[in-house]
Amino acid sequence: EDQVTQSPEALRLQEGESSSLNCSYTVSGLRGLFWYRQDPGKGPEFLFTLYSAGEEKEKERLKATLTKKESFLHITAPKPEDSATYLCAVRPGRGSTLGRLYFGRGTQLTVWP
């Protein structure tokens, strides 16, 4: 069964305090691991797609990495505006409709000044 588990559920950081969010997955033939940011009452905003173990992508203070079992979203020197829920999703490879994603529950990040 395809599963996505994110940890921690909630994370509070002081501005400038770097940390990492974890996304563990079990999936039949990974065809993409996605990170999204979701603000309260809004739809998810696309951040990254990772396809293979060892791949890394960066965007401003965010860096996503991927292994065969998990992905990390590293946040360097976060600012209050980085506060949001970060969602991880996977797209299985075998027998899966193109674009169908399985989501984790998300990590609610709060960055305080």
Place this chain on the structure above:
Amino acid sequence: GAVVSQHPSWVICKSGTSVKIECRSLDFQATTMFWYRQFPKQSLMLMATSNEGSKATYEQGVEKDKFLINHASLTLSTLTVTSAHPEDSSFYICSAREAGSGNTIYFGEGSWLTVV
């Protein structure tokens, strides 16, 4: 980047009435769109996959007669909640895969439905 628009952003309806939510891909063609439901502090739960020109595929436990999905064109899918009840109150989000783009999936801003 590609934009997916949902309308309305929020809607309040009376119990027993029906409400329609639209999902449009504004600058790309989407042969497949997806409808999700999200409860407070919960993750997105896929309700159905909407395919242009054919019937939608519903996830287990989702009533197809209650949540009617129509994908009449390559840029528009609609979700109609029929005979709405208070328990249908939720945040509904659509997503679309840009044809030929590989794996990039774009999400709409979501629609808040409150049934009173």
